[in-house]
Amino acid sequence: MPFAVTVDLAVFTVRGGRLHVLLIRRGQQPYEGDWALPGGFVTPRESAESAARRELAEETGLAPDLVAALHLEQLRTYSEPDRDPRMRVVSVAFTALVADLPEPAAEGGGDAAHARWVPVPEVGPLAFDHAVILADARERVGSKLEYTCLATAFCPPQFTLGELQAVYETVWDTALDRPNFRRKVLATPGFVEAVPGAARLTGGRGKPAALYRPGPATALHPPLLRPSEGRTP
Amino acid sequence: MPFAVTVDLAVFTVRGGRLHVLLIRRGQQPYEGDWALPGGFVTPRESAESAARRELAEETGLAPDLVAALHLEQLRTYSEPDRDPRMRVVSVAFTALVADLPEPAAEGGGDAAHARWVPVPEVGPLAFDHAVILADARERVGSKLEYTCLATAFCPPQFTLGELQAVYETVWDTALDRPNFRRKVLATPGFVEAVPGAARLTGGRGKPAALYRPGPATALHPPLLRPSEGRTP
DNA sequence: TCAAAAGTGTTTTGGGTACACCCATGA
DNA sequence: TCATGGGTGTACCCAAAACACTTTTGA
Numbered sequence: 001m002p003f004a005v006t007v008d009l010a011v012f013t014v015r016g017g018r019l020h021v022l023l024i025r026r027g028q029q030p031y032e033g034d035w036a037l038p039g040g041f042v043t044p045r046e047s048a049e050s051a052a053r054r055e056l057a058e059e060t061g062l063a064p065d066l067v068a069a070l071h072l073e074q075l076r077t078y079s080e081p082d083r084d085p086r087m088r089v090v091s092v093a094f095t096a097l098v099a100d101l102p103e104p105a106a107e108g109g110g111d112a113a114h115a116r117w118v119p120v121p122e123v124g125p126l127a128f129d130h131a132v133i134l135a136d137a138r139e140r141v142g143s144k145l146e147y148t149c150l151a152t153a154f155c156p157p158q159f160t161l162g163e164l165q166a167v168y169e170t171v172w173d174t175a176l177d178r179p180n181f182r183r184k185v186l187a188t189p190g191f192v193e194a195v196p197g198a199a200r201l202t203g204g205r206g207k208p209a210a211l212y213r214p215g216p217a218t219a220l221h222p223p224l225l226r227p228s229e230g231r232t233p
Numbered sequence: 234m235p236f237a238v239t240v241d242l243a244v245f246t247v248r249g250g251r252l253h254v255l256l257i258r259r260g261q262q263p264y265e266g267d268w269a270l271p272g273g274f275v276t277p278r279e280s281a282e283s284a285a286r287r288e289l290a291e292e293t294g295l296a297p298d299l300v301a302a303l304h305l306e307q308l309r310t311y312s313e314p315d316r317d318p319r320m321r322v323v324s325v326a327f328t329a330l331v332a333d334l335p336e337p338a339a340e341g342g343g344d345a346a347h348a349r350w351v352p353v354p355e356v357g358p359l360a361f362d363h364a365v366i367l368a369d370a371r372e373r374v375g376s377k378l379e380y381t382c383l384a385t386a387f388c389p390p391q392f393t394l395g396e397l398q399a400v401y402e403t404v405w406d407t408a409l410d411r412p413n414f415r416r417k418v419l420a421t422p423g424f425v426e427a428v429p430g431a432a433r434l435t436g437g438r439g440k441p442a443a444l445y446r447p448g449p450a451t452a453l454h455p456p457l458l459r460p461s462e463g464r465t466p
Numbered sequence: 467t468c469a470a471a472a473g474t475g476t477t478t479t480g481g482g483t484a485c486a487c488c489c490a491t492g493a
Numbered sequence: 494t495c496a497t498g499g500g501t502g503t504a505c506c507c508a509a510a511a512c513a514c515t516t517t518t519g520a
Contacts, residue, residue: 079275
């Protein structure tokens with residue numbers, strides 16, 4: 001039973017108030033020239049997660065230390081017999097969240113030249129079953145924000161509560177009440193920690209905002225539920 | 234890159250107030266004679282989920298229609314290079330929940346003769362990395378009960394609210410307040426539906442209980458949280 | 467002095483918890 | 494008539510929602 005095993009990555013970031021996903025343009029058959037999720041084959045002596053980090057670094061030119069520190073999470077495994085026209089390929093999909101990067105991520109050499117951040121609503125048809133993987137990943141990210149502290153992964157090392165709220169609003173595509181969001185976040189022990197004395201002007205205008213960094217907590221109890229959910233309209 | 238792909242199943246049931254998992258005794262090397270989760274190789278023309286159902290039917294002698302209707306959920310994929318001493322094996326793990334079965338499930342021929350329901354606390358060492366898979370699956374089942382309607386999968390087609398509560402209490406290993414549990418369940422639209430006119434005596438003693446069947450809902454909003462969680466003691 | 471964004475306070479409301487109590491049945 | 498389990502009622506509490514309000518900056 002000769003199976004090939006691959007990994008596929010759905011890497012998200014928030015940039016300019018919109019959710020983006022990292023895509024590469026395929027340089028070879030099949031689906032040559034089409035957009036696809038980054039990924040590749042698992043080699044004989046590595047786990048799927050190791051392969052995911054290796055491929056991400058190779059294909060996108062993201063900084064190695066960033067890739068090593070990245071929060072990677074297994075999404076699920078896709079194993080339909082005909083998902084790859086060449087042969088039988090089983091693919092383990094991962095999701096990752098990164099902060100908006102100073103420069104367009106994908107300026108490395110080789111493969112990396114074909115990597116791009118694409119706003120999720122503007123993503124067109126993708127190679128293989130990657131559209132399904134992307135949809136699953138997007139859904140997962142949305143619900144992860146509800147009951148984990150993962151939203152800080154979308155933020156730079158130090159961030160304002162306004163930026164954190166923008167992450168939620170972008171991923172969920174809803175508006176949140178600022179005072180209530182603030183209270184909720186600060187009331188969850190270990191979600192964020194104040195950076196003593198620091199403040200930053202966010203958009204040039206307005207009052208400078210206090211800076212926070214991620215705290216030690218990973219779970220959110222009680223959860224921070226999406227507004228439209230949990231209600232019976 | 235010659236990989237073998239397998240499936241492993243963590244099938245749970247509640248029996249006599251205790252959580253049980255379905256195990257088989259291995260009839261061949263490696264780990265011959267040890268207990269293991271049911272599972273087996275994915276064949277070239279089937280998906281992992283199909284393979285899981287097929288293997289479950291073959292190895293345990295569960296009724297085919299029951300296996301076909303079973304709620305199977307992908308847990309995650311285990312891909313450490315040395316998890317199988319023979320060769321490189323990547324395994325897709327699934328969880329399933331079934332109602333307590335009239336007879337000990339495993340009375341079919343062949344492989345099935347070696348299948349047994351084992352109380353989870355009494356499970357000893359398992360073959361391969363199955364102890365890890367079992368622990369992951371158990372954790373997943375516990376949290377699934379919080380925010381999905383899946384608990385009914387542990388119950389027969391018609392059940393009392395007392396039986397449903399016993400499922401929660403068994404899986405979570407906590408006592409729940411009956412009046413509050415009742416209100417909560419009935420207040421969630423589509424979780425359970427009353428079976429008109431029906432009632433059943435549960436243990437010979439006590440008032441006959443009304444019967445319910447699973448409703449159309451799948452998610453639980455708001456969630457039914459475990460007592461110890463969500464509090465800061 | 468105005469717009470924009472941060473941050474505080476207050477009222478209301480709904481769900482969860484705890485617990486007291488009644489009902490129907492078998493022994 | 495008593496133990497057992499099903500079912501109802503109710504008072505309390507806390508956290509979330511809604512919204513009015515103050516503060517600090519750049520233009």
